[in-house]
Amino acid sequence: MSAAIRFDHTHVVYPNGVRGLDDFDLEIEAGQMVVVVGLSGAGKSTMLRAINGLVTVTDGDVIVGGTGVRAAQGSGLRQLRAKVGMIFQDFRLVRRLSVLDNVLIGRLAQVPTWRSVIKAWPKEDVDIAFDALERVGLMDRAYTKASQLSGGQQQRVGIARALAQQPSVILADEPVASLDPVTSKQVMDDLQRINRDLGITTLINLHFLDLAKQYAERIVGLRQGKLVFDGAGDAVTEDDFNQIYGRAMTADDVLEAHVAL
Amino acid sequence: MSTAATMRPAATQVSGTTKGSGAGRPEPPDRLAGRVGMGVIFAGLVGITLWAGKLVGFSWGELLGNLDKVDRLVDDSFPPEWAFWPRLVDPLLETIQIAVLGTAGGCLIALPVALLAARTVAPRPWIYRVSRMGMNLLRTMPDLFWAMLFASAVRFGPFAGVLALIAFTVAVISKLLSESAEAIDLSVLEAVRASGGGWIETVRFAVWPQIIPHFVSYTFYAFELNIRASTVLGLVGAGGIGMVLRTQLSVFEYDRVILIVLVSLAVVLVIERISEMARRRLV
Structure with missing residues (x-):
């Protein structure tokens, strides 16, 4: 292959x-x-x-x-x-959720459903999300609501979400x-x-x-x-x-x- | 970049010769057919009203000729028997409790029903169709019907009232909420799916955050409806202040009846206003 x-x-x-x-x-x-x-x-x-x-x-x-x-x-x-991480023209963030929660959406396939539903994220997944945010320079905005960011920042959150998937x-x-x-x-x-x-x-x-x-x-x-x-x-x-x-x-x-x- | 400047297209010239002359302006459409149609519809409505009035035996004579009876009713009712008031406190509290429990139970059940009955959210088309059909069936029945049904099923009393309001609330709120769920921004759903999220995750992270404000607002709205409904549920034996009203009506104690009506009115108005304020503040 x-x-x-x-x-x-x-x-x-x-x-x-x-x-x-x-x-x-x-x-x-x-x-x-x-x-x-x-x-x-x-x-x-x-x-x-x-x-x-x-x-x-x-x-x-x-x-x-x-x-x-x-x-x-x-x-x-x-x-x-x-x-496979995906990034969209219109960002497609959940505007009412925090930046960190949006990035953690990238971990959904790995986290057991019962944990993600009550947002009891495992520590290693939160670490992965923070690493992704650091890579796009938005770590300090982790707890800001996604809707409060500028367009460019929102797109970088979109990139961080894709990165959090640890995609190939x-x-x-x-x-x-x-x-x-x-x-x-x-x-x-x-x-x-x-x-x-x-x-x-x-x-x-x-x-x-x-x-x-x-x-x-x-x-x-x-x-x-x-x-x-x-x-x-x-x-x-x-x-x-x-x-x-x-x-x-x-x-x-x-x-x-x-x-x- | 050099290519940019050289490849900018020349602005196309707009020719403006006929400007202001009125030539080529379209004729206004002929509205005669529309007006005739409206006339026919109006005449039809008047006809149906007259026919319905005849059917129910409506008569001005009977309405106006019995005004003296209304007069006697008012005489019997006033002044209200204020001393009866302490015996209303417990039934009134029961009425409020019925409304609170009916609202809480109804809204909790309405949430999953609404999600399954929203075309854009339901996991399979057949689930959507079944849920929608069930929801529509539920909604054809009025609150008093539910009260009568449960009063005979689980015996007279407040529990029947709670069950009736739960059914009524599910019927009303699932419909409203499913329509809100169909109006959300669907693009986010694709993003969650693309990340490998399943149906539950998609609902939790893409749908739920978008419908929370509606859900909270509808819960308060349901409470307002239920407070009003729960005062009359007792008339058919489902607990609360309505049961007292029924007893006093049956023994023609109109001075007590008017007190019950006035007190219920006051309580309903106050609670409705508080709920309305809370709803405005929260949403």
Whole structure:
């Protein structure tokens, strides 16, 4: 087993008939930082969610750390998800809970249900949560309500929650799309540092092409659920982007342009 | 970054030649059909009202001709027999206890029922359908019906009242709470699932924090409903002040009846107001 994640003729067809992934093949090596680009609707989110079974693979399979997603059910699926941390565009924190409780959600798959329900967290899980918070520089905010943090801080709590899972894979679905340019860079730096320090395989959906080029070890381009580009981050050209997008680039596709505006 | 400046698209020119001339403005839609429809509906409502009045034997003559009887009732009732008051204290306390127990028991049961009857939270579609059906059945029955049912099932007395209010509370609160649960932000549920949380964990960490304020508010609301309901439950034999009311009515002691009515009214108003204030403060 060499690849951390392997898409094997993966098809995802939604119940309403929309095609998310269409005979998709891809291998991602352990520890790689991969940025996924493509227009909205190209299948980027579907691709990430097929990895942890949040969307149902209708044909073919996705193999994550040797386990097929398609056959995973019940506790098997929960254990697979526990190894895959996820970060969302809109953070998806429980706003009324403290920062620490939000990070401890990342421990749910390991903590017995009766303990988590009454929030009697085992000490080692609290330690793991604090370590994760320290890594994103928010340890001092542990007992603050999540809703009181800024957008950038909330996204870092989202990263800490994923880290608390002690995952082998991190999926980030448009992690900076709700953030301003300066905060975006900080969050991308965090993700890069975590990828390098901990060797966690990282997949990031982005629609800003300059950010993609800057941070990606490898860029994967999607169009209509199919792989249309696969190459090293620094080798990608404007022509490649035009091909992925099916049109010429505009200012909207570049983060720097938003800074300038 | 150099590409940014060069690739900024040229602003497209908006042509504004017909501005202000009114050309191309759409005609207002024809509303005649709508007005005729409203007239028909209004006439229908008037017709149904008249028909219903005839059916129940409504007559102005009987209503106005019996005003002197009302006069006699008022004469019999006033002044209230104030000396009867000490015998009301215990039944009143019992009424309040019935309401408290009925509310607490009802709300505790309503919580899981509501979660299973919320389409977005229920673990399986069939569980949602079964729970929703049960909930709707429960809600078709009024509080007095429950009181009569339990009074004959477990004998007359306050325990029957508590059971009746529990059933009534579950019916009302599970419906309200399931609707609140369906209106929560679902995106957080996906986050908990993605972390490997199961159904119980998802409810505990993504659903529960979002519905607590509603649950607290509904509990107070149920208490207000139940305080009012528990005063009349005794009329059908389910304990509390209503049982005293029934006894005094049956022996035509109207000066005592009016005292009971006034005292109950005062207690209900005071408790409702306190509960309302607490609800506002907490939520």
